Amino acid sequence: MHRNELLQTLDQILQPGGFRDYGPNGLQVEGRAQIRRLVTGVTASRALIEAAIAAGADALLVHHGLFWRGQDGRVTGWMKERLRLLLQHDLNVYAYHLPLDAHPELGNNVQLGLQLGLRVEERTGEQNLLCLGEPAGDVFPSAALFAQHVERVLGHRALLVEPSESHRSVRRVAWCTGGGQGYFEAAIAAGADVYLTGEISEPQVHYARECGVAYIACGHHATERYGVQALGRAVADLHGLEHQYIEIDNPA
Structure with a gap:
């Protein structure tokens, strides 16, 4: 062609x-x-x-x-x-770049969800770059177990920051591939139990500890x-x- x-x-x-x-x-x-x-x-x-x-x-x-x-x-x-x-x-x-992140079938976000066994229920945020959904199988009892699952699937270390007090099961997941640190507050507002992206910056550590939502960074490239x-x-x-x-x- x-x-x-x-x-x-x-x-x-x-x-x-x-x-x-x-x-x-x-x-x-x-x-x-x-x-x-x-x-x-x-x-x-x-x-x-x-x-x-x-x-x-x-x-x-x-x-x-x-x-x-x-x-x-x-x-x-x-x-x-x-x-x-x-x-x-x-x-x-x-x-x-962003058009590939956001595509509803072939995009990085949806394809990452398929790899991790996450059902996409909603795409929201600026330019529909934030995905919200739930595990297709059993609920993960903790963010730590979900992080282990992510590590196994992606073959990449998952950096987990957990809330200081609240330790809840993972029923609702928000995710954005790559450098999606800026969507964490939107994920918190959407009622996520855990937020998954490629990278983490200094402020997100404090948001996770203070707002009761776990944060997992598992590699810009890997996601x-x-x-x-x-x-x-x-x-x-x-x-x-x-x-x-x-x-x-x-x-x-």
């Missing part, structure tokens, strides 16, 4: 025009015109670019692209090296691996492309 046809398909699925984002969504680097093999990954790092080239990719589809608002626009250092590889090998790069895989599979099936997801380890 032609690179512009793939762009049209991705834009039609994700509707990036409806989001206020931190960088450009869509085709970020133009490569060869015809695309037969699509590689997906979380971040357009040099390691992923090199792996995609070794895999014979015509296009690379990522969640975290190359360009961000407020970024130094000079093509030096790491940016020069990434672009040199991409241009030298005529490799297309497509990137979708955002699943949407791009689902999107890549869907697009590849639709257009008969070869598709491969490449995991680049990231402990953050």
Whole structure:
């Protein structure tokens, strides 16, 4: 298929025009015109670019692209090296950030919920980036047991901050993948027993201890691996492309 046809398909699925984002969504680097093999990954790092080239990719589809608002626009250092590889090998790069987080079927939030066995009952918050739901199976007796479950599924350490006094079972979960610290107060207001995201900042520790809602941070990368895989599979099936997801380890 032609690179512009793939762009049209991705834009039609994700509707990036409806989001206020931190960088450009869509085709970020133009490569060869015809695309037969699509590689997906979380971040357009040099390691992923090199792996995609070794895999014979015509296009690379990522969640975290190359360009961000407020970024130094000079093509030096790491940016020069990434672009040199991409241009030298005529490799297309497509990137979708918030539109991929929020998609109701293929998005990072919904796909993370599927991995963890969480039923999505409501998507709320700014740009529908906060999910609310409950475990599809038995209720977890404690946040600690739920955190252990998260660690097993994601293969990543879960940092748990528990309330100082209230220790309740986990019936209602709120979550937002990646750097979703700012949604914790909305999760508290929505009646969550526990909030799950990728990262934690200093203020959230105190909110958790004082407001009776546990907080679990289990990795920005670890929580955002699943949407791009689902999107890549869907697009590849639709257009008969070869598709491969490449995991680049990231402990953050």
